Amino acid sequence: MPAAAGVVDLTLFDVDEFLRNEESKDLLRFTTAGSVDDGKSTLIGRLLHDAKGAYEDQLKQAIRGGEIDFSLLTDGLRAEREQGITIDVAYRYFSTPKRKFILADTPGHEQYTRNMATGASTAELAIILLDAARGITTQSMRHSYIASLLGIPYFIIAVNKMDLVDYNPEIFHRLRAEFAPFLTRLGVDNAYFVPISALKGDNVVDLSKNMPWFDGHSILEHLESVDTKRAFVEAPFRMAVQRVVRPDMTFRGFAGQISSGVIRRGDEVLAQPSGRRSRVERIVTYTGDLDVAHAPMSVTLTLADEIDISRGDMISAGPEPASSRSIEATMVWFNAQPLDPARHYLIKHTSQIVPARVEAVEYRINVNTLHAEPVTSLSINEIGVVRLTAARPVFFDPYRENRGTGAFILIDRQTNATAAAGMIVAAAETGMESAADRLARLVRAAVPHGSHLNLPDEDEEAVVVVRDALKGLLRHD
Amino acid sequence: MAWDISHLQVLEAESIHIIREVASEFQRPVMLYSIGKDSSVMLRLAQKAFYPGPIPFPLLHVDTSYKFKEMIEFRDRLMAEVGARLVVSTNHKALDEGANPFRLGTERCCGLLKTQALLDGLRAGNYDAAFGGARRDEEKSRAKERVYSFRDTLGQWDPKNQRPELWNIYNSRIEPGESIRVFPLSNWTEMDVWQYIHRESIPIVPMYFAQQRDVLVRGSSIIIPELAITQPRADEKLQRMKVRMRSLGCSPCTGAIRSEADTLPKIIAELVAAKNSERENRVIDHDREGSMEIKKREGYF
Incomplete structure (x- = not known):
């Protein structure tokens, strides 16, 4: 019978109740990174399949030799199908009765660092795979570092292939004890460890009978339970103006998407670069004015006073965003053409585009050892800390505190390529202050087995003492 | 709050x-x-x-x-x-x-x-x-x-x-x-x-809602014959059935599905139960493996 599959017995289903539940669900974006053998595709296939995310006809295409090959559900492009590898970021969508999910699925090898960074940039949670049989690998450390660098607040550490080690709790506990201190050093304070077998489905969606000793919850249960609202509203109010809406002489509104925080009618706000303050008169939307709005809503604000505001300006409340032409930033280099301080670049930060120059590359971070290495340039897939000078001030918060106002992309002016992704560390100090910091960095890089990330506490103290002493000396000269 | x-x-x-x-x-x-x-x-x-x-x-x-x-x-x-x-x-x-x-x-x-x-x-x-x-x-x-x-x-x-x-x-x-x-x-x-x-x-084209129509059943497709080129051949007959469109395109190439869903909640209920993804009833995507990617390389949306 043609296309009869669509006929549904509606008496068995309460649509209104379903819609009420569906329309109130929230959204979690998460990311995974992995390569061919570590079971990432199997894990994702398992999640999509068991969470009923894969429709039946997509499943049909994924059947090879009678069994479902879960990795074929997630590899998209022809070239990738032919080579059997994942070379880009693929976005996947699925839903459970509790929540909707967007998964950024990325490849895991070092030469795909930029793809991992891309997938991580919008994620609120990262799943890091550890192999129960092989232990902690360079790859899992690299994935964790990139995820922490991009500011992902939640981690799930999935200790995979537990079936190959007879579901031995000792192995899980030992790996957790080894890996947790590393995550702490990265600044990750929300890591959840789960022993799984993606292949067998243990602890992926349902809790496994093979590991009765594990008293936590499954990966999916954890995905369903983390708080996604925290990051949105904790930070102070920030909204970059995308457009001035001015349909006639009586209305002048500033349209933008709130990057962080909460705004109420009547709140005092600051406009940069003008530095003028005013009060929010109306929060306008198509469906009516609001008394209060918060991140990540897109709204249009009108202010009580006539102040000069245009696209690219920042409207804020609470502590002022920093304003500086010189910034220090961690950058992930994307382009085949290496960083060249002689080239002209553009920064796109919030809604403004500003010409910029790279003043200096402070150091490169070896993504495998996490050591700082002195360099003068960055090549594709490399991560480093640089100082930039922009033609106009940028209004920002450090990326660690605010992903929305701390992030930028670097565009090559000649080729228009997106050359790098940047995460602002701080306003760069100029002159002598900066000289002292650079010397301190050289000291750091010179400490055996040391880096800016995993220096022992006493060495870190020594670096700070040296830097302050240098600053003092330079000031007195 | x-x-x-x-x-x-x-x-x-x-x-x-x-x-x-x-x-x-x-x-x-x-x-x-x-x-x-x-x-x-x-x-x-x-x-x-x-x-x-x-x-x-x-x-x-x-x-x-x-x-x-x-x-x-x-x-x-x-x-x-x-x-x-x-x-x-x-x-x-x-x-x-x-x-x-x-x-x-x-x-x-x-x-x-x-x-x-x-x-x-x-x-x-x-x-x-x-x-x-x-x-x-x-x-x-x-x-x-x-x-x-x-x-x-x-x-x-x-x-x-x-x-x-x-x-x-x-x-x-x-x-x-x-x-x-x-x-x-x-x-x-x-x-x-x-x-x-x-x-x-949000207003949508009424064809998304199921209604009784005279249709042409050809293989696994249900065609709404609006054009001279989609009139029944000598060995075919029009059939009357309740159908709707899951996606809209050109009338010769976009098949209808049998459905009782004549309201939005019913459409959504049907979608929940449907086992086939949306583009199943568009003939064009199945021309060859990866055909959508080829069309896009050439400039199609």
């Missing part, structure tokens, strides 16, 4: 942000309008993005001349209501030479009447950015599509050379003659679209 925000609000805010960025950063944006449900949602998001101002760019409809009559009636009614400016692009030359899917096959017919007419329409308007309603969940090759999809001077897509896209910061820099396609609904699923239509009471 709870800061609850539903997935639909998050998606809406993201899409509005994209639409505003494009309208502000490009010289001559245009919104592709296909009359389907995704276009209906995209149009509403554009209204929201610039409210209380008007939509600051025109809409472009690529009309193959084989669209359902009800689609065109709906289009003209809605444009008058919204007050949007509509531009229609049709490949009259190919039609004069008798282009239709039965003579040319669906692949060549789409190439002439959709892809060519689209590229001609974009060139005629000198548009440097074109919004499309495609979603990443529709098809595997679309899962890796960017929100800003860069096209060279011939309108072609190179999947191996896409610009990286991080956060919500989009690289809008192009050279004269180059353009981008923009997909503000990238992160929406079919279910999100239906729920949003329900929540916002």
